[in-house]
Amino acid sequence: MSNAARQTDEIVIEVGQRHIREVNQDIMAACATGRPIRVVNTLSRHNLGVGLPDNVDITFEGSVGYYCGGLNTGANITIERNCGWAAGEGMAKGHITIGGYAGMSCGAAMIGGTIHVKGDAGPRVGVAMKGGNIVVEGKIGYQSGFMAHAGRIIALGGAGESCADALWQGEVWVAGGIDSLGVDVDVIEPTPEEVAEVDAILDPLGLVDSSRNWRKLVSGQRLWYFESRDASAWLMI
């Protein structure tokens, strides 16, 4: 983006080879001003923008490494290009846009908010997630949704192998091909009402397309229990 296009009140933070602690301190200080933040020369460094607060608008120019936007509590984060592992891990609230590709474990264990990946995502998207939405315009990698407790993973460009493996109450929505299903998955044709719920997530991202052939993957609940839910069955015999 050219300098002319930048917002005039934007705070620019240089990463380069500076200590990541110092960079993050600058980011936190900038967050306190309420002004938009642009982080430049990111060099795919790890741990940029960890634990950001609410009401923050921050853009990472270029690509970032692991855990960008991790433990986010409300910031609106834009990563212009690609991200490494576990972008937005543990995020509770906020919005992360990834302009390019996402590495492994995007949105791992997230609790809330939305992650939007414009390219493909690596394996284990939304692993152990507890809530929120992950929208991937491309394909999601193998074992995506592994043991997702709650929340939705929405893949518009298909899914890799072992998709939706061992889910709790999380859902994986796939438009496009699925290389293979994980264990204990039920494939459901969603109702129009359910599709409308997903479209409501996609609408603000400009991604609604009524021609999609959705498959909704949920837990078959066969892994939820040993054979008995009765305490007496668990006494030693």
Add this chain to the structure above:
Amino acid sequence: MAHDLSKPYDYPFDVASEDEIRFRDAGAVDGRPAGVPSSYDEGGSTRWTPEAISEVHALAQLGRYQVRGYNTFNKQMPTFDDLTFVPATMTRLPLEGYRESCDTTTVLGGGRGLVERPLELKIPIYIASMSFGALSASAKASLGYGASKVGTMTCTGEGGMLEEEREASQRLLYQMSPARYGVDLDHLRRADALEIVVGQGAKPGTGGLLLGMKVSPRVSEMRTLPEGVDQRSTIRHPDFLGADDLAVKIEELRIATNYQVPIFIKMGATRPRFDVAVAAKAGADVVVVDGAEGGTGASPELLLNHTGIPTMSAIRAAREALDECGMSGKVSLVAAGGIRSGVDAAKCLALGADAVMIGNAAMVALGCNSPRYLEDYQALGTSPGACHHCHTGRCPVGVATQDPDLEARMNPNAGAERVARYLTAMTMEITALAKACGKSSVHNLETEDLRALSFQASAFTGVKMAGIDRAYDW
């Protein structure tokens, strides 16, 4: 002189009657014929013991492994009783056990100089990671208050931060298990230390287990789980795989908590010589090594009995690993697993631990296995002193349960006081031994203060054999 085999030999007397030959004389006892060893009655097979036969019968009925709580029943595990202290005599000077002071202050996580608030505990013991879920909320709070009274710490366990425990514990270690139940940035920042769990002594290599009877509405909400499911947790973390990634993860947690609090890594003891070195390299401030004797609320029984290495051997290996990489003093070492008393704890310190944590022992102080509500022990098929039914959630004394009626059987205020007194008594035991060994700080206890009473203990630890003063060697 060779016999002539062609001619039968004849005694120079009459052959005795068959009854006489077979000991069926007047002194014979019915049902106990001579020539039948007593082991024929008792079952002398070393392979097919009554336990082994019962195990086959159980598996044949269940079609699954047995699940239970508590800790290992493997009889081959050494005990700390295999070690003895050799106090100061002629070559060393003891301190006055009843009069002189002995420092018990324990600082964890300050060695790298990276964090603002290293943990300063008044005693070298803290309460191990036991989750809300495994234990009742009252039990968690009691542990917190008891620990606070004596200036030490409790740990959340993997179930997320319980408000009652945060309120009760002046120092609270916040655990991040692979399943990341209830992870919340605010909780991270309200914690006094963070712990990344890569395994536990009771079942290294396997994730946590909480049967449906204990997945109550509150537990299910805190863990974002369907109510009543058999929660079988992950063991691999969702966002890192190996040590290089873990180093980045640790940095992330430091940033999230603004370099305020130490980061622990907890592991089950398997290959501590390498695992501890790797954890130190990954950037941990404190490494917790949990031996195979460590307890649990529920586990496949085979893992309790047949995985991991003894605590005593793990401590020596861990300390030597830290020494070898020059990380002793920079990284603190906590030991756990089967510690029942201040004596056991003192032995762990002497073997090389900077602090110990107690889980089962703290539960017992709360009232676990106390001889009350006998009919409820009987309903579980057990008795006080033998109960290991934490997994059922039907704890007769209200410690390891989510049932409100059972929970009410433990008076939390009394429980807190018992925990405080028990920790105080343990600390006195440690200082008594330290002073006898001439140490003005419990952290000055050393391996030289110990001797082994068994080849096994000497071989496991490198502690010298009693008397001969040489370690059992190959």
